[in-house]
Amino acid sequence: MPVDAAGLEPWEAESRRRAKDGLLALFPLRDVSEYGHRTFGQRTERAARSGLSWDQIALAPPLFTPKRFERMLELGREPYFSDVDLSTKVGGFASPVPFYLSAMGGTSAASHGGFALATTAAQRGIPLVLGENISTVRGYEKRTQADHPSFKERAKAYLKALPEKLGGLVIQQSVEDADSELWNHVYSDPDFEPLLATGRLGFELKCGQGAKPGLGGLTLVGAADAKRLKTKFLVQEHDIGHSHRMRHSAPGTYTEEILRNQVRLMRNNYPRARIWIKLPPTRDVDAAAATCWDAGADAVTVDGAEGGTGLAPSAFLDHMGLPLLECLFLLGRPDAKHCLHVSGGFHEGARIVKALCLGARAVGLGRAALAAHDADEDHGLGKFFDVLDLELRMLVSGLGKYRVPDLAAEDLFLPRGTVPTF
Amino acid sequence: MRPEWSQPALHLRKPETKLALRIQHRACDAIRAELTHMGFVEFLAPIVGPVTDPGIRGAKQGVIDYYGREYRVMSSGILYKQLALNAFDKIFFNAPNLRMEPPETATTGRHLAEFYQIDLEMARATYDDAMDVAERITVAATNAVAKEFGAQLQEQGRILKPLRQPFPRLTHAQCVERLHAAGREQDPRAEIRWPEEEFLSAQSDTAFFIKDYPKGSRGFYDQEDPKRPGILKDFDLILPEGFGEVVSGAEREYQYERIIARMRETGENPAKYGWYVDMLKQGIPPSSGFGIGVERLTRFLTGLDAVWKARPWPKVPGFPCP
Numbered sequence: 218m219p220v221d222a223a224g225l226e227p228w229e230a231e232s233r234r235r236a237k238d239g240l241l242a243l244f245p246l247r248d249v250s251e252y253g254h255r256t257f258g259q260r261t262e263r264a265a266r267s268g269l270s271w272d273q274i275a276l277a278p279p280l281f282t283p284k285r286f287e288r289m290l291e292l293g294r295e296p297y298f299s300d301v302d303l304s305t306k307v308g309g310f311a312s313p314v315p316f317y318l319s320a321m322g323g324t325s326a327a328s329h330g331g332f333a334l335a336t337t338a339a340q341r342g343i344p345l346v347l348g349e350n351i352s353t354v355r356g357y358e359k360r361t362q363a364d365h366p367s368f369k370e371r372a373k374a375y376l377k378a379l380p381e382k383l384g385g386l387v388i389q390q391s392v393e394d395a396d397s398e399l400w401n402h403v404y405s406d407p408d409f410e411p412l413l414a415t416g417r418l419g420f421e422l423k424c425g426q427g428a429k430p431g432l433g434g435l436t437l438v439g440a441a442d443a444k445r446l447k448t449k450f451l452v453q454e455h456d457i458g459h460s461h462r463m464r465h466s467a468p469g470t471y472t473e474e475i476l477r478n479q480v481r482l483m484r485n486n487y488p489r490a491r492i493w494i495k496l497p498p499t500r501d502v503d504a505a506a507a508t509c510w511d512a513g514a515d516a517v518t519v520d521g522a523e524g525g526t527g528l529a530p531s532a533f534l535d536h537m538g539l540p541l542l543e544c545l546f547l548l549g550r551p552d553a554k555h556c557l558h559v560s561g562g563f564h565e566g567a568r569i570v571k572a573l574c575l576g577a578r579a580v581g582l583g584r585a586a587l588a589a590h591d592a593d594e595d596h597g598l599g600k601f602f603d604v605l606d607l608e609l610r611m612l613v614s615g616l617g618k619y620r621v622p623d624l625a626a627e628d629l630f631l632p633r634g635t636v637p638t639f
Numbered sequence: 640m641r642p643e644w645s646q647p648a649l650h651l652r653k654p655e656t657k658l659a660l661r662i663q664h665r666a667c668d669a670i671r672a673e674l675t676h677m678g679f680v681e682f683l684a685p686i687v688g689p690v691t692d693p694g695i696r697g698a699k700q701g702v703i704d705y706y707g708r709e710y711r712v713m714s715s716g717i718l719y720k721q722l723a724l725n726a727f728d729k730i731f732f733n734a735p736n737l738r739m740e741p742p743e744t745a746t747t748g749r750h751l752a753e754f755y756q757i758d759l760e761m762a763r764a765t766y767d768d769a770m771d772v773a774e775r776i777t778v779a780a781t782n783a784v785a786k787e788f789g790a791q792l793q794e795q796g797r798i799l800k801p802l803r804q805p806f807p808r809l810t811h812a813q814c815v816e817r818l819h820a821a822g823r824e825q826d827p828r829a830e831i832r833w834p835e836e837e838f839l840s841a842q843s844d845t846a847f848f849i850k851d852y853p854k855g856s857r858g859f860y861d862q863e864d865p866k867r868p869g870i871l872k873d874f875d876l877i878l879p880e881g882f883g884e885v886v887s888g889a890e891r892e893y894q895y896e897r898i899i900a901r902m903r904e905t906g907e908n909p910a911k912y913g914w915y916v917d918m919l920k921q922g923i924p925p926s927s928g929f930g931i932g933v934e935r936l937t938r939f940l941t942g943l944d945a946v947w948k949a950r951p952w953p954k955v956p957g958f959p960c961p
Contacts, residue, residue: 396911397709404697405741407957413743422906448708470903478904481855485829486696489743512855513828 240457243530249458252437253325256584258428258525258562259534265543269631271568277630282617298614303606305621307579308516308556309491310344310385310417314606315573315621319520319560319581320348320389320421327527328355328365330590335375337590337598342383345375346493346581349391349423350434350466352399353449354442361445369408376412386412387419387493391434392467393449404487413489419515420483420490424471424505425497427524427541427561429533434466436527473508480512491515498522498538498561503547506557516556518581519544523562525584541572550576550626564588566608570616573624644953647961651951658791659949662784663937667733669783670757670776670931677772679759680727684734685719690912692717693858693905696830698738712737715930717860718915720760721891721923728924731759733933742957747833748945749883751934753954760928766862766872766890769927770848773876773886774806776931777846784940797942803845806876810851814839830856833883841881850874859901861889874929882939888929895919 221230235242241249245257264270288296305315318338321327327334327348338345352368360367366374375386390399400420403409412418425431443452443462451465476494483492494509495518496502506517521541526534539547541561551557559572560581569580589601613621616628643650650656671681689708691700692715701712713719716734723730735755744750757776761768778801784792785799792799811831818825818835825835831849839849852871854863861873873889892898898919902909909916937949947953954960 390906392908395906396908398700401697401699405699405739405956407742410742413741467908472900472903475900475903478855479906481828481853482905484826485856488829488832513826 238458240453240455240463243532244528245531245534246528249437249461252461252528256321256327256525256527256587257529257534258584259523260531261535263522263540265540265546267543267546269542270540271542271562271571273632274571275630276567276570276574276612276616277628278615279617284618284620284623285614288619296614296619298607298610301610301613301619303609303613303621305579306556307344308385308387308419308493308558310419311342311383312344312385312579313342313383314602314609315578316563316569316580316582316605317344317558318346318586319518319583320346320423321527321583321587325365327587330587330594331366331371332374333590333594334586334598335371336378337602339375339378339384340380340599341602342380343602344385344387344419346387346389346421347371349389349394350436352402353391353394353397354436354446357397357399357402362442369406373408376408379417382415385417385419385491387421387491389421389423389495391423392469396449400483400487400490404490416489416491418490419493420487421493421495421518422479422483423469423495424476425468425499425520426495426526427498427520427522427538428526429529430497430499430522430538431468432465432529432533433468435529436464437461438464471505473504476505477508477512480509480514484513493518493558495520498524498541498544500539500547502539502544503549506548506551506555510551510555516558516578518558518560519548520581521559521561524560525562542575545572545575545577548576566605566612569605569609570612570624571629573621574626574628576626644947644955645958645960647952650948650953655795655943656948656951658788658795659937659941659943660951662788662792662940663933663949665784665787666780666936666940667757667933669780671733673776673779674729674731674757674759674772677729677775679729679731682723682730682732684716684732684758685713686735687712688719690718690915691715693907698740701737701739714738715756716758717858717928718912720758720928721860721893721915721926722918724760724762724924724926728762729759731757733757740956744956745958749833749935749938750956751946751950751954752956754946754950755933756930757933758928758930760891760926762924762926764890764927766850766874766888766927769888769890769929770806770808770850770874770876773848773874773888773929773931774804774846777876777878777885777936778802778804780936781940792941795942799940799942802879806845807843807847808874809847809849811849811853812851814849828853828855836877836883837881840877840879840883843877843879846876846878846885848874848876854904857889859898859905859907860891862892863897863901876929876931878935878939880939882935884932885935885939886929886931888927890927891925893919893923893925 303314355365356367358369440460453463492514493516494514498521509517522538556578558579559577563580564585589597687710691711691713740750815825815827861871864870875884876886934946934949938946
């Protein structure tokens with residue numbers, strides 16, 4: 218049994234920490250002051266039921282490349298990786314790349330970087346999801362906290378830098394945002410008309426997230442905010458350190474009928490908006506996705522257990538939720554008319570290409586984008602996108618393909634017997 | 640030049656406006672008399688409450704600070720109509736409503752942010768009973784206006800013909816079929832779109848009902864038919880000549896468990912509906928009811944091309960109006 222620096226076995230170290238830190242010990246935080254400056258994700262990779270993990274899957278290039286031959290006929294010369302067309306339809310939006318920026322957690326880091334992330338994504342025509350609770354916590358138009366941009370400030374930053382005909386802005390709504398009617402607010406706000414008029418506004422129903430499925434949103438708030446937010450959220454009375462309290466969103470209750478009708482209602486009430494549904498990595502993710510597509514969703518996003526978060530209990534990070542690969546195996550390759558997005562742990566091209574081969578239309582980037590911005594606030598995210606762009610072109614062309622939709626399971630090498638039916 | 644709807648003093652001095660307002664007065668009078676005759680009791684409507692009607696498509700509610708709490712300006716009095724049945728079995732009110740509709744509706748000729756509707760509810764009545772009442776009061780208003788203002792309207796080119804009865808009662812599915820047969824697009828699982836509704840209305844020589852909308856197109860209070868899952872026992876009354884919808888109504892869900900499930904199906908959090916949920920736990924009677932849009936009815940009676948002309952101080956969606 219391994220021991221820590223004090224010579225304690227893990228069970229004893231953890232028990233002592235719980236006794237000492239109280240409720241703070243639920244989280245991977247040594248001190249409340251760490252909160253908001255880091256993001257978290259699962260700490261040990263979980264293998265799919267087949268025993269597979271992402272790294273065990275190899276990209277399998279062929280020598281005989283009919284698609285390269287097709288591209289050569291189009292070009293009248295030998296194709297290079299630079300001839301790969303990465304553009305694709307992401308949840309109903311035209312995107313130059315098969316990825317988009319996911320909703321970031323409600324931390325200070327994500328909030329402060331909000332402007333820059335929105336602007337850089339917009340400049341490149343990359344779709345952006347604005348996360349739940351931004352409006353309810355930071356204010357819709359006016360800031361509730363001087364140093365955090367409001368919901369509309371972030372939306373406007375994106376809109377201002379967006380080129381014609383590319384990208385799209387997707388607005389998440391939590392149970393508590395629904396109480397404040399966020400989607401109705403946006404849909405009737407003249408400032409969003411340019412996006413509606415060009416089919417570039419979407420609404421995402423968040424049914425959960427990878428890092429803490431079934432738990433709902435969770436942030437730590439200071440005493441003043443706790444008092445203000447108490448009327449809208451569950452705010453724990455217990456002080457977990459430095460007068461901070463836990464603020465929870467409800468996870469939302471779903472049955473197949475509830476989910477089906479929520480999607481239909483979104484379709485019915487917001488005919489000019491794209492409808493996205495974000496699903497957590499649950500054991501019934503295949504049935505849930507089928508229900509959403511059948512009810513008319515433009516895109517279903519599955520957030521694997523690898524997904525990042527502003528904060529989640531360690532028990533969730535370590536044990537709760539299916540790995541994204543297992544979700545993809547459960548889902549099988551969706552019908553061409555159904556758009557599947559996946560997120561959770563993506564930061565480089567190879568894993569993105571593997572996910573696209575397994576049936577995803579696009580991949581959501583979260584923590585990686587935040588880290589890139591943090592590394593260089595002025596140019597970090599732009600450079601990060603440049604690297605990913607070129608890396609993806611190289612990988613896709615290496616597989617003898619030049620269009621994203623041509624990627625398929627044939628481009629992967631899966632150890633024999635590990636994946637029964639894919 | 641500023642549009643007429645942003646200059647209410649100018650608008651109010653126009654003969655066309657004055658005639659429309661007189662006709663509106665007469666129509667409301669006729670409806671009030673008819674409802675009173677049928678045993679309805681008139682209530683004075685609520686203005687604000689902690690919650691209001693959520694069943695409005697893409698329109699935002701008005702929020703006010705009420706002693707430090709968020710209260711809503713009524714988008715309809717539906718929840719209070721069910722409450723009012725604690726006193727009487729048949730109630731109505733002529734109520735102002737606020738729905739901040741998307742700016743795209745400014746030019747439909749049929750949307751206002753601030754409007755009135757005569758809203759009624761009947762305990763232990765079916766939606767067929769409610770359609771009977773809707774037909775009766777629409778005819779009463781039309782006949783009263785035709786009798787008193789027919790000649791004046793004719794001078795302005797509006798020939799107000801009596802509405803042929805009984806009003807046909809078509810199902811939503813039948814309407815979708817008609818639209819598809821005419822080569823028009825319509826999602827069979829959604830509301831009839833405005834241009835399509837106008838098309839059906841223009842083709843009809845009398846008013847007609849569209850009933851049995853698919854679930855997912857209305858608020859949680861429209862009852863799902865227990866015998867036909869996925870179908871709501873609800874209806875709209877469509878006026879002829881392209882004037883379109885004037886009434887929306889339904890048989891109501893009234894059982895606690897059903898309403899909680901339906902609230903979630905419409906993305907609502909039951910916690911938001913505190914007083915209403917408490918009332919449901921105590922039990923409310925089954926009921927049916929509807930609201931009839933006063934300005935839309937006036938627009939039909941007078942033949943006006945836009946509903947804002949039937950308001951003395953119109954609030955056109957998306958524009959700051961007096």
